[in-house]
Amino acid sequence: MIIILKAGVGEADAKELVQKIESTGLKPLYMPGVERTVLGAIGDERVLQSLHLDSDPRVDEIKPILSKYKQVSRELNPIDTHVMLGNHAVGGEKFTVIAGPCGVEGRDQILDVAEMVKGHGVAALRGGAFKPRTSPYSFQGMGEAGLKLLKEANALTGLPTVSEVIEASDVDLMAQYVDGLQIGARNMQNFRLLEAAGECGLPVLLKRGMSATIEEFLLAAEYIVNAGNPNVILCERGIRTFETATRNTLDLNAVAYLKRKTHLPVLVDPSHGTGIRELVAPLSYASAAVGADGIIVEAHMNPKEALSDGHQSLDGNDFAALMSGLRPFVEAAGKRL
Amino acid sequence: MIIILKAGVGEADAKELVQKIESTGLKPLYMPGVERTVLGAIGDERVLQSLHLDSDPRVDEIKPILSKYKQVSRELNPIDTHVMLGNHAVGGEKFTVIAGPCGVEGRDQILDVAEMVKGHGVAALRGGAFKPRTSPYSFQGMGEAGLKLLKEANALTGLPTVSEVIEASDVDLMAQYVDGLQIGARNMQNFRLLEAAGECGLPVLLKRGMSATIEEFLLAAEYIVNAGNPNVILCERGIRTFETATRNTLDLNAVAYLKRKTHLPVLVDPSHGTGIRELVAPLSYASAAVGADGIIVEAHMNPKEALSDGHQSLDGNDFAALMSGLRPFVEAAGKRL
């Protein structure tokens, strides 16, 4: 850790801080400069937290050197993690496609779309039973009834299912019905929920918050792993920027960056990432090309009637076109569909 | 609501959509233009949700005319809401100052700071018992023990207390100890929590999410009010932008804008809004000038030893200077301190 002192802080003060650093067992460094003094601390700088140096009025800035996350870091664990979603290994040689409607809306709706996407060889079925909606007047999901329909779709097609959990106290209920928990963008820093998901053994598909930095995203994953669950799948789903032509700005830089920083698998959600049906396919291809481990896509037999996100959902024809269009890019990336 | 059709959509399709609008009881409008056709729907456009027009592939864009929120809207309810925090009316003639440490860290810590801020005439004491922290390795708060200390501080000083709730299932516990619930920026769209806070009668200090638009902020408040609790205090606490010199970008435009759009009181948090101790006072003055109903400020007897946010906390001297510096601006704004 590098500690930059304010201009004008004298030697006595600096030396006092050096002693504080030394008292934690770290090796201190004292670097008096022309305009200001810089201190260093060599060792596991996480122990320096107890000193609260960033609160010291003599300190201008703290520059950490080590990442704040450990267990999800590729530096400490270079081998790719494979997360088993049913029998499918996310993060392995196969490019993972998870598809299904935004929300479970009824028996026919979910079973029909499950069969359709199954026919195209997807790895898992998605569908929300509890929907976090910006307005209290929007469709809030079917709740447990929706989970039961997901279970039925799983029985029918054999596809593992993934569904969003929006509260810690729902984790056990969800675990009775689905094969993977999704934690949505709005809950990426709902730390109670992260911990509850960490205490459960199910795979967790963790979506990046819409204004979360990559470091915060990895720290959210660290919460889950630290609570005992190593089965975390990261998902880039677009960040909020000044651009309004698209619903979000899909950050594919982040995918390539994450693949270098963490051993966890990384998926992309081009449906939320763009918010525009016609852009889902090209951004899916780009996701494969940039090195993502898969995509999660909204599909609906009749998007016009969808109770949420219809404008970004693919129908049967669109989905067929996506899957055939995707194949050469997946193969170019050295993976299989 | 205005519905813009894609270029090339013909009269037959447009007329079919017109009939759908008519079927909801709204008055439709048909505007064939040179380059594209535009439809209108006059009446309470919220009923149009059931049509899912934004999912229709013939529709290019939907432009709503009415705001999505109702109960928090000044248009529908022009009279300022006063929220009673203990005996203090937030939103009234007195400029509200809420102060205290980021987190409750121990008995002496919280009692000492409570007495200090009480001495300066603040309206309420703040202090977190459950701390949402970016890293799982940071101090997570004292939990219920912290709440008990807040209760003790209240008994000692008479100051009403406000503390952050981070999960729906904690609301009842919190209600035993504190006078106001804070919902933090990271939970602004934790809809279960909003509903739980709505079912409780306590005042709710709702902080703006760090990438929430003003409309989303008001819709989050609408969740609470719609669940039965009209006692909502909004709090601008800085948004996330590209600027990194300050921790967040305090959006005082939003304060002036909110005062025109909603009847709810609006506070400002200059501590999180700047993240820099030296900037807390000038931004507090600016908050009073722009028309805010008050501020919430972090104070600590010894910021150097604070377990969180010490770098932005004021000590006793800083706090005294803030309060005396603030007075003329509050008076210029036609309020009292």
Place this chain on the structure above:
Amino acid sequence: MIIILKAGVGEADAKELVQKIESTGLKPLYMPGVERTVLGAIGDERVLQSLHLDSDPRVDEIKPILSKYKQVSRELNPIDTHVMLGNHAVGGEKFTVIAGPCGVEGRDQILDVAEMVKGHGVAALRGGAFKPRTSPYSFQGMGEAGLKLLKEANALTGLPTVSEVIEASDVDLMAQYVDGLQIGARNMQNFRLLEAAGECGLPVLLKRGMSATIEEFLLAAEYIVNAGNPNVILCERGIRTFETATRNTLDLNAVAYLKRKTHLPVLVDPSHGTGIRELVAPLSYASAAVGADGIIVEAHMNPKEALSDGHQSLDGNDFAALMSGLRPFVEAAGKRL
């Protein structure tokens, strides 16, 4: 155009505005609603500018229906534009790769890298002679001497050259030496420069401003085309967001979106778009997959010695790897390298 009046504006005022609209020759619409009145204007709404309705205190909001750009719009001109850069058609079947150093630094430097990239079959050589730099103390480019070296590199390799122009008065000078003008992100709204580039016949590679919306980007292109030069190549180079792990956030959504909105070719600059050498290749692949017409990449024989942008420049080995890695993605996209 849709004109939403403020709540409370009465019929007489609305009718006066309707007459103003009618006076421009457009067909007006009058839609009195429950909460507010909405007006419409059918026809070429660009003539409404003269009414300055957005300044009228009775008007709450103006919602334009037509795009503000015309000549660059695919709706008005659906056929892809091919821009000739030397003998190479940008926007055609071949995927365009433009490569070279950030800045021209000396004779050997530019000739060596020109031969290297030529050996890999690139379409054109890039290299800056006038460098816009954030700090006045950074290397500002070789000026005309650099242009002469680019001309020499062109003579040696036959590669057409592209170089940045930073001021209107330099356009004629540049035109003596290079085959294409680059207008950088910082100058995307230097309207004098856009007009000067529009009066010159050379191809213009227009980079998106770092906080420019897609609409502003297209309007900047419209300036050039409107001044008489149809040879505009758009270039997405990353936008500024809250994320700091990468230098910018490369917006590949924008590429797919632009391909649908405009007939102009669209390139991607993954070097500035990421700012990290290791991310250039994966984002180049993603650019090909998303449908870009090509990439522009920084290459340098010895990035360690580069006077600018060395951290994001590829050396000979990196560049060879990029080109061979790129091929299957370009082919998957139905183009040739």
Place this chain on the structure above:
Amino acid sequence: MIIILKAGVGEADAKELVQKIESTGLKPLYMPGVERTVLGAIGDERVLQSLHLDSDPRVDEIKPILSKYKQVSRELNPIDTHVMLGNHAVGGEKFTVIAGPCGVEGRDQILDVAEMVKGHGVAALRGGAFKPRTSPYSFQGMGEAGLKLLKEANALTGLPTVSEVIEASDVDLMAQYVDGLQIGARNMQNFRLLEAAGECGLPVLLKRGMSATIEEFLLAAEYIVNAGNPNVILCERGIRTFETATRNTLDLNAVAYLKRKTHLPVLVDPSHGTGIRELVAPLSYASAAVGADGIIVEAHMNPKEALSDGHQSLDGNDFAALMSGLRPFVEAAGKRL
């Protein structure tokens, strides 16, 4: 400067870099850590630029310690700069109000508004003759004819005038007619223009770019000062963020921050900063409270007829109300109007 090496870089490589640092005359520091090695360089780190350490593949990150700007820094020059605009000292005890129309549109328009604002005691008159406009189809300003009218307004009222310059080659022309040059947000990094303004003796009102960091803003000012002109006035005018309810997000944090980092005067433009007429007054008050040296405000006798920015312009009544409302806040801030 702190240089963090990549994990796995060995002692030999680190020592080679240490020698390079030593060769520049700086004192190097070698800090081998548990997970990675850190190097330091003590002295004027600006000389390290010549090493291009950020391009070295062994280097993970460079953390500068000193600011990149010098001449505008308060650390190096703690005394407030006063910039003379005519006889008025910007940055002194008087709070500076500059007012006038967005653009000069005609003789009566500019003379009338000049007399109106003069009557309220403003320090200077603003008005654009060359207008940078997003669309090529918008009003582009009157050009030199507009400058002549400004000169006439100056003769009539005695008010010094400020007008925007949009190209380096126009500086001399402008200098014949106006008392201060404005460099607009879109040209904040038009470095040729900064240099040209630096070679001219006139006061320069430099607006912050809409996505410029505070550091980039100060470096732009440094360009002007470094070219020989110390008369720079900074102007915060709102930054571009995700929020679209207001035209920009006025960053008053930046004003308080700038006042601590630089000796240059800092104004605020609440007209562009909000884009909404009704918000101009409250944000003007907040600007005074936060410590700004003044404001620049758009005023027009008949905003409904304004050729640009009418929606954010104040008319005579609004302007009178602003000036009387402003007074108590200016006085609370210890300044005079």
